[in-house]
Amino acid sequence: MNQRLQNLSIWLKENDISFAFITSTPNVFYLSNFYSDPHERLLALIAFPDKEPILVCPQMEVLQAKQAGWDYHIIGYSDIDNPWELVSKYINNQKVHVSKIAVEKSHLTMERYEQIHTYFPDTSFLNVEEKLRELRMIKDEKEIAILRQAAELADFGVETGVKALAEGKTELEIIAAIEFELKKKGVREMSFATMVLTGEKTAAPHGVPGLAPIKKGDFVLFDLGVVLDGYCSDITRTVAFGEANGQQKEIYETVLKAQIAAIHACKPGIEIGQIDKAARTVIEQAGYGEYFTHRVGHGLGIDVHEYPSMNSTNTMPLQQGMVFTIEPGIYVPAIGGVRIEDDVFITKDGVEILTKYPKELQII
Template sequence: MERIKRVIEWLKDNDHSMAFIQDKTSIFYLTGFYCDPHERLVSLLLFPEAEPCLICPNMETSLVKEAGWTGEILGYSDIEDPWLLVRQAVEKRNAVLTSCIVEAPRLTYARVQALQDAFPAIKLIDGEPFLMELRKQKSAKELTTLKEAAALADYGVEVGVQAIQEGRSEIEILALIEYELKRKGVRDMSFGTLVLSGDQSANPHGNPGQRTIKKGDFVLFDLGVVLDGYCSDITRTVAFHHVTDQQQDIYETVRKAQQAALDACRPGVEIRTLDQIARTIITEAGYGDYFPHRIGHGLGMEVHELPSLNETNTDRLQKGMVFTIEPGIYLPSIGGVRIEDDVVITEDGYQTLTNYPKNLQIIT
């Protein structure tokens, strides 16, 4: 309930009447209850001067209790209107609604209309920045889970590298990775696993397919797992059988850029500095036009969250922040290299959570 208390204090400090939280990740962060409700409404209602309540389908009420929620639960069946329960909860608390906090980027237009129909005089205010700010610095418990998730990502890359064979397809290797992770107890991946080879590795977010591994290919792995609600995200690139001088130069440039960005990670450093350091190294090596994305992104309950590690972000690193550092170079017809680690800011520096080796491996 400590996280909920912080939101309620924020409501009080800013004279907001209610918070309408309906994103599944936000609800999990605040209550410990996670489900994917599909089109059904699951909502946490928070008030500055009244008890909170959670609205969910009847089929989820037992799981809400198992998660440790001790507040009011309002359940509904598939033939009932959950918005009636929202109105009833407000009326029961004699709340006078003038403003309501919502998660604007995650709220559908249909739900905006439903809220405005239920409370015509209400003003909707985006509370997403505040909620995301709460999640930026991880607790010791969160860091333990993130480290375990990162170790599983390391294992996934290990399985993928060991599965490389001439004539074996990207999708076959991908299936082997996910099969072995399932055997470790992983239920969900953080995102669609990438195994990209040859010229396909030059597409940062390409689609694994039936292309088979050939001698001289780069093979790029990008994967992560979800463990107890927290994500990991790792990228490693290896070569099969042999590399050209240009391929080796590309790889070493990315490795050097990543290490330089990592070396700058410590509390108080402007976030844009990390991107600028890596981008300068890649640009001076002649590959600046082939590094098309930011240096990294925040990591936690979602695989992409705050902070955004781009070259214009002037926010400063803080102890407990977790994010990725992932420079890349992608040359059409030749292939791409990306090296990505999960990183936590410590008292006076950083620690990488992912630890699979980063020296250029040539698989034979």
């Protein structure tokens, strides 16, 4: 049994839990190395405190699960089978006394809860998500190696986008150029919908790219990431096209100083909230505090947004092995916005920046 499953089984035993019923694709992948998007079908990993785990998946994916390295029992079911009945039969045959089940409360639908309750009626439910977040938050050497490679591809994506800039080209044209070149490098999936915004649209932190043409004097904001071997990268860079006026330069330099201040604050033992405050203080002192409208970053791994949350109220200390983004921004309506985002890894002594595309203001 791999160390991740062992850690979960130990937690189940310590808390006298009958079994954990894990159904989200990211957590199943984390525990099994099997990545599946089953759509409406049931995907589940069932872990016990003192028995071998089992996997539940559509019959057509059983071979893929085995190829991913799953060596334990698999309940493969067809589209005319009732997988809940098969699960119940297996657990009863194992003579498991079911009194407490750990589930992902934010992922389990009411319909699936009712199915579990039908087959295991005298049962209480606990939330396993906090334990899984705790386990996933600290990356091992293999995960860090993948995240480094994913960050390199994100750097390449921004480089490609910057090279593709030309007056009159649209945001979607630039996105197409970025994703085409990444596909040629073997990237099948982006971490999220690639964002290229230009002009006043850069003032929307989560703006929607469209057919807006790039014009001289515009900020152009790139926000993108790739999925590599199940792990995500996430980078943001902002450039000026053709020219930049005094206020644009001031906004950019303020964000850059804020981002550098936050990175310098990163070291094991420092409270997460201090990282947000380091960036926010720079922006507030420059008079743009009201235009920094989000937390300074988020955890990064199998999900593009995972724990820890890098907000100002988080008192959790940074730990070696954490990977997260640092991405302060200033967004001024009718003028535009700037965000600079890197993926960082907490080392024994400080921080390693995984994304390396230049951050100094570029006028393209």
